[in-house]
Amino acid sequence: MLVTILGGGGFLGQKIAAQLAATGTVGRRAITGLTLFDLNTPKAPAKAPFEVRCLSGDLSDPVALGAAIPKGTAVVIHLAAVVSAAAEADLELGLRVNLLGTMAVLAACQKVGGVPRVVFTSSVASFGGGQAALLADDARQLPGNSYGAQKAMGELLLQDASRRGLIDAVSIRLPTVIVRPGRPNKAASSFVSAILREPLLGLPTTCPVGDDFGVWVCSPRRAVEWLLYAAAMDTAPLGLDRGINPPGRRITVGEMLAGLEAVAGPQARALVTAAPDPAVQAIVGGWPAEFTATRARTLGFSVQEDVESLLRAFIADDLAATRADRAAG
Amino acid sequence: MLVTILGGGGFLGQKIAAQLAATGTVGRRAITGLTLFDLNTPKAPAKAPFEVRCLSGDLSDPVALGAAIPKGTAVVIHLAAVVSAAAEADLELGLRVNLLGTMAVLAACQKVGGVPRVVFTSSVASFGGGQAALLADDARQLPGNSYGAQKAMGELLLQDASRRGLIDAVSIRLPTVIVRPGRPNKAASSFVSAILREPLLGLPTTCPVGDDFGVWVCSPRRAVEWLLYAAAMDTAPLGLDRGINPPGRRITVGEMLAGLEAVAGPQARALVTAAPDPAVQAIVGGWPAEFTATRARTLGFSVQEDVESLLRAFIADDLAATRADRAAG
Known part of the structure; x- marks a missing residue:
């Protein structure tokens, strides 16, 4: 099977790629090719037992995205996003990447000649509630930030496309992932x-x-595990509801x-x-x-x-x- | 004040225009100009005590939309949409008008030189639940149709833009409006x-x-009353939550x-x-x-x-x- 990771150069994308290279499979199916796509050309994982293509491009460029999601692609793991602080600083940029980019992913997926599994990384930022809340699985998404609003919109888009049989999406609303490598930054988190x-x-x-x-919170290990579980799970029990609050x-x-x-x-x-x-x-x-x-x-x-x-x-x-x-x- | 009705040629748009012409006000503020915008040039209401402009154009055309929402516009009533059966028949058309069109409305509203009230007609179709459900005000929108998904996405967009202080939106989730004039059609409703x-x-x-x-259900009279109430109400008590389930x-x-x-x-x-x-x-x-x-x-x-x-x-x-x-x- 062919697998694509959008945002494959990021922290989680690189960890998923390393995991796929180590196991050679998604679920129990052998991977025959992996494409990593990001703004800058991602690093290929070491010792992959399948062909790896590393491509750079913008999510809103249909030609680049078409190359990243070739005919026959069975799984697309969509991690590419403008993150919360940047989406808050620039609404137009956030909408272009997080919403229009996800629409472009859907369009590209409709050309692969099948019904690809799309694993979408949504976020707890798509909810409000605050410290006192204990959110049930049917809790409404009423975000207090633009990143969360754009993720909730992306979920609706992919949920509807799944209902229509165009794709087979699972949206994982990731907790705050800790411990992140890197340096302290200006993000509130x-x-x-x-x-x-x-x-x-x-x-x-x-x-x-x-x-x-x-x-x-969740660990990077758990986030990778959840996203790969979502890539292979039976989606029939999900029905209309393609959004998952994983057990952080x-x-x-x-x-x-x-x-x-x-x-x-x-x-x-x-x-x-x-x-x-x-x-x-x-x-x-x-x-x-x-x-x-x-x-x-x-x-x-x-x-x-x-x-x-x-x-x-x-x-x-x-x-x-x-x-x-x-x-x- | 300047008022614009997008979808001003439709059933509800024409009724609202007639009501505005009769009263000359929104809330207690006098209307100085009304623009009706639709795909085909709308009919002007009779005996309006203010200037009425009737414009035709596509929601996704920024020039046409800019003319429809001129500088100084205080209220935009956004009724323009591809309706449920059509949005279900053509996903791309529904997304273009119902989602991208609403993004274009937001962009046009940011150029009026103020924080316009935007009244958005959302729909009960943005919810699931079926016959047995009694939906509370914080019920999640999990639509079983593309029209409802696009309306829920539009709500998120306008809610976030309101939080950012770009517009001041109220989304009214209209019930099935009866009795509609016209003829029986292929819509399931x-x-x-x-x-x-x-x-x-x-x-x-x-x-x-x-x-x-x-x-x-609701009557056309009640729908008009709700939309005009939303055009003038104090939005401070709404907080983040700009979606209203009116008392149908x-x-x-x-x-x-x-x-x-x-x-x-x-x-x-x-x-x-x-x-x-x-x-x-x-x-x-x-x-x-x-x-x-x-x-x-x-x-x-x-x-x-x-x-x-x-x-x-x-x-x-x-x-x-x-x-x-x-x-x-």
Whole structure:
């Protein structure tokens, strides 16, 4: 089978590509070719037992997208997006990539000569609710940010196209993925990874919210697992509803810091100092922090492990590369 | 104030234009100019105490739309749409008009030099649920048809643009509007108006569903009233949530036919014969038939009257014109 990863050069795209190269399969079907597509030419995974094509282009360019999703493509994993801070800063850019780009993906998928599985990365940012909410599987998406609005629109587009039999879509509403490699940035959510990653690098950092602040999180390992599960699952039980709230985990900042201390010692924990920031609190306070995720469990999606496991996974998978990247930059 | 009605040539657009011409105001503000815009040049309302411009053009043409929404426009009533049967028959057409057209409306509104009120006609077709459901105000939109999906996407777009302060939108999810003038057509919902209108014209008709089949309806008078209320209401209490389920009324086919008999006699009732149609039942059976509409009542939206009042309104407002139209055609 042919597989395409849109946004294949990003953090999750590269992890999925590495996983596919390691197993050679999606579900139980052998991969015969993989295309990675991104704005800049993505890196090919090592030792893939199938042909890998790495292409660069814009999601809104039908010719480039047609090349990225060739005839016979069976699975498209659509990770390409303008992320939350950028979509908030530039509405037109967010709509062009996140909405019109997803329309272009749908158009390209209609030319492959079959009904391809499309795995769409939606987000908890498509919901409101705030700290107090426990969101059920039929919770309404009432986003408080443009990125979330565009993701919810993309879900509706792909859900309707699935009902029409044009594609076979599954939208995974990813939690905040931690621990992200890279550096602290201006995203309001930056601190959620930073308060774990920076101390593991031996660096000081600040935390803008209190210890009781809860976040709905998942590890990169779990995100990859969910997206690949969605790529192969039986979609008949989904019916009209193609949106999945996967079983992430609500973890408070206090639990994160306790986990950090358990895994890396009190000297790591001591590198995080409180620096309450009302501006950050105002933004992240609107994000939902807990979902029942009952349907996803029933459908067989794996459940997020605890914060210590999550930290050990980061140390095993990403810490050395993150350290090397910091040393280089 | 300047007012624009997009889709101003249609059934509801013409009724709203007539109402504005009669009162000269929206809320308590005097109208200084009205623009009616549609694919074909709309008819101007009689005796308007303000300038009326009637323009034709395509919603996706920015130049035409810019002329339709001139600088200084304070209210845009956006009724223009590819309706349900057509959007189901042609996905690309529906997306172009119902989604991209609404994006073009947003772009045009950003050029008026203010924050215009945008009243968007969404639809109960944006919900699923079926006969058994009673939908609360926070019910999720999970449409079983492309028209409803496109309307739900349009709501998200306008809600987010309102949050950003670019426009000030209210989306009214209209029930099935009865009694519609015109002729029976191929829309699955055609029978809901036909079983009342045709007998009032002295013509026989058939009913594809049973007497216990419920429909969430409103009269044209109420639809006009709601849309104009939305054009002038204080939107501060809406917060993020710009979607309104107005207080329509669940009426069964049996109640409609009893109302017909009460208003027009047993000979009118006898013109409706049962002709069960599983194909029609399969489509309309998925539509929600009842909403709590609690929020809209609290916000001051008027409540739909009973079926006899609704029939008497049709007789007063539209029967003569409908009869003349039939005689001419």
